[in-house]
Amino acid sequence: MSVGRFIHETLPSRVLFGVGTLGGLPEEAERLGIKRALVLSTPGQAEQGLAVCDLLGVNGAGLFSGARMHTPTDVSEQACARVRELGADGVIAIGGGSTIGLAKAIALRTDLPQVVIPTTYAGSEVTPILGETENGLKVTRRSLKVLPETVIYDVELTLGLPVALSVTSGLNAIAHAAEALYAPNVSPVVAMIAEEGVRALVGALPRLANDPANVVARSDALEGAWLCGICLGLVGMALHHKLCHVLGGTFDLPHAETHSVVLPHVLAYNLEVVPDARNRLARAVGHADPALALHQLAARLGAPTSLASLGMPESGVADAARLAVATPYPNPRPFVEDDIARILSHAWAGSLPSVL
Structure with a gap:
């Protein structure tokens, strides 16, 4: 094997992986100091979003179920307005890349902590990358501000994925x-x-x-x-x-x-x-x-x-x-x-x- 030179960096993230790990969400929110969480979902996963709100109990501030594919900036601004309206101090996203992208867009604008709960195999939940779309153009940026603090992988949540x-x-x-x-x-x-x-x-x-x-x-x-x-x-x-x-x-x-x-x-x-x-x-x-x-x-x-x-x-x-x-x-x-x-x-x- 030849001798090579390389640079390797790691990213600060916390991952919970297994079956039934969603049950640990309240403790993860508490660990991050989240007392009023805005839960995010797409319209089609609003029911799952409401279930997350129920799991959070008094620490769930409400649900924004308007996440859309390719993270349009107008949707991100609507969600940030909801953050301000509710006085949210953190966001919790359940879904695929669209919802996770929205959580990242909010974090970029507010620096609020994120817990993301993937229900697909998108992979964006462990990256400091955000792609946003405005006027028909998708722009990608990289910032540690958008890297979720905690990712909860619950295998049970993928069983119903078509x-x-x-x-x-x-x-x-x-x-x-x-x-x-x-x-x-x-x-x-x-x-x-x-x-x-x-x-x-x-x-x-x-x-x-x-x-x-x-x-x-x-x-x-x-x-x-x-x-x-x-x-x-x-x-x-x-x-x-x-x-x-x-x-x-x-x-x-x-x-x-x-x-x-x-x-x-x-x-x-x-x-x-x-x-x-x-x-x-x-x-x-x-x-x-x-x-x-x-x-x-x-x-x-x-x-x-x-x-x-x-x-x-x-x-x-x-x-x-x-x-x-x-x-x-x-x-x-x-x-x-x-x-x-x-x-x-x-x-x-x-x-x-x-x-x-």
Whole structure:
């Protein structure tokens, strides 16, 4: 093994993982000094939000159930107004990336402590990254102010997650680890975490798709998502995430589904020039061609494999490529507009991923 130089940083966070861990929420809120918590959810998870309010008892100030995909800034401002109205001194988010994103947006503006309770495999709960959308553009920023203080992973809360969302959410998490493997600041620790996160999810998703109530499969998937989220929080992302942010913010495409469609095509483009990342992913997915393996996994489990099926117009391919190269992320291969347009064309059509 060659001697290398690297920098590895860790993030300050507290994680409760297991079955029934939601019951520890009141103690976690008390530990953070939260006496009047604003609970956050999407409209569809308002019932779960109300259950959290009940669990908090007198320390629950109320519920804001208006979280929306891609964290629109107008929704964040509405939620902050609710914080002021109720005199809330902390936020508790239950749900997926939309709700967790809203909690982060509030923390950015108020510096209030957060407890987040993920019910999907999004992974953003362990990152200091916030993506907000305004006027059709999604902007990503990094700040420790948005890193949740406590994350409660309760496997029981994922048992009712529909299989379709479980699969796309899991593929979204895999994208975090896959791009971490070729990040400029990847360390050996992050590489090991990323490989194990992908391995856990690739193994768990078919099992939970076959038996959604399989607690062991759900636990493996949630642990894999946590590991992949750690990667997202520790190193920078690349072309795949840039494209998904552009597509989500500009065309309002569903977040997890967009990741599941785009990832194999970006990997086919990038992995040719990063052999170590390719080898690690190949081990994790059990296939010499990780891009093809992930495309086939998505198709086999019923996830969308084309941007067209998500409602993106074919005419948007050129616009998305132009927006992507305007503010590129670090990437193993250059941000070349024609190449990116071809990647997006293949993703739009649902073609097999191929090397450009």
